Amino acid sequence: MVLQRIFRAVIMGPPGSGKGTVSARITKSFGLTHLSSGDILRANINAKTELGLLMKSCIDQGQLVPDDVMSRLILSDLRTLGQSSWLLDGFPRTVSQAEALDDTYSVDTVINLNVPFQTIKQRLTSRWTHLPSGRVYNIDFNPPKVPGLDDVTGEPLAQRDDDTPETVTRRLKSYETQTEPVLEYYRSKGVLETFSGTETNKIWPHVEAFLHRRLTSVNQKVA
Numbered sequence: 001m002v003l004q005r006i007f008r009a010v011i012m013g014p015p016g017s018g019k020g021t022v023s024a025r026i027t028k029s030f031g032l033t034h035l036s037s038g039d040i041l042r043a044n045i046n047a048k049t050e051l052g053l054l055m056k057s058c059i060d061q062g063q064l065v066p067d068d069v070m071s072r073l074i075l076s077d078l079r080t081l082g083q084s085s086w087l088l089d090g091f092p093r094t095v096s097q098a099e100a101l102d103d104t105y106s107v108d109t110v111i112n113l114n115v116p117f118q119t120i121k122q123r124l125t126s127r128w129t130h131l132p133s134g135r136v137y138n139i140d141f142n143p144p145k146v147p148g149l150d151d152v153t154g155e156p157l158a159q160r161d162d163d164t165p166e167t168v169t170r171r172l173k174s175y176e177t178q179t180e181p182v183l184e185y186y187r188s189k190g191v192l193e194t195f196s197g198t199e200t201n202k203i204w205p206h207v208e209a210f211l212h213r214r215l216t217s218v219n220q221k222v223a
């Protein structure tokens with residue numbers, strides 16, 4: 001679908017709820033530019049930038065990066081996207097970040113993946129990531145064609161340092177205390193759309209149908 005105005009979306013959900021997996025499908029079907037805060041942070045760690053080195057221990061301990069650092073980083077990346085429609089994944093994770101985003105952009109829709117914590121814990125310990133692109137695989141759900149290698153580039157896959165059972169527990173706790181209030185924030189603005197389930201393949205058709213309706217109505221309003 002060709003969009004006739006800029007569309008701004010956020011995808012939310014606990015760690016491991018399938019944000020990256022669903023974002024890749026949204027990008028493919030609707031052409032929104034995907035911006036993932038976790039991918040940006042890991043690229044900084046990989047490139048050993050000052051920011052990456054400072055933030056690594058925070059991330060490895062399952063703690064959130066400070067709001068001011070994160071908001072500055074994401075808002076400056078959003079500026080470089082110019083006139084593109086976008087899908088933000090992993091940001092905002094606190095109400096203060098949501099307010100910082102609101103100061104500059106009005107968010108059209110927030111897709112919330114509501115997946116039980118028990119389902120998530122099993123997934124994350126079998127997640128394999130192609131760090132340069134953020135493509136994710138799973139030994140059970142979507143294994144790479146060649147074990148241990150990325151389907152597109154053939155480069156090696158890695159397990160994230162923060163996908164250990166102890167760190168996952170800490171990340172889920174921080175999600176409950178710091179990120180769940182963001183859902184309330186967007187609910188009160190009338191832009192939150194929640195999709196519940198335990199399997200991405202069952203959730204996805206609902207997300208796809210919702211976005212199709214939403215984007216069609218945006219285009220009709222412009223026309």
Ligand SMILES: Nc1nc2c(ncn2[C@@H]2O[C@H](COP(=O)(O)OP(=O)(O)O)[C@@H](O)[C@H]2O)c(=O)[nH]1
Nearest residue numbers: 016017018019020021123127137138141199200
């Ligand atoms: N078993 C199973 N694994 C899934 C499903 N959906 C996604 N995954 C895997 O679960 C892990 C977490 O998904 P990801 O998209 O990275 O979630 P995010 O942390 O919210 O971005 C990855 O290894 C995915 O391949 C599913 O329906 N079933």
Ligand SMILES: Nc1ncnc2c1ncn2[C@@H]1O[C@H](COP(=O)(O)OP(=O)(O)O)[C@@H](O)[C@H]1O
Nearest residue numbers: 015016037038059063064065070090091092093
């Ligand atoms: N918006 C954010 N605010 C603070 N910290 C963040 C943010 N986004 C990512 N991080 C840090 O990066 C880690 C990994 O994020 P991410 O890749 O989005 O995790 P997941 O895909 O498992 O939800 C987080 O646990 C946190 O330490």
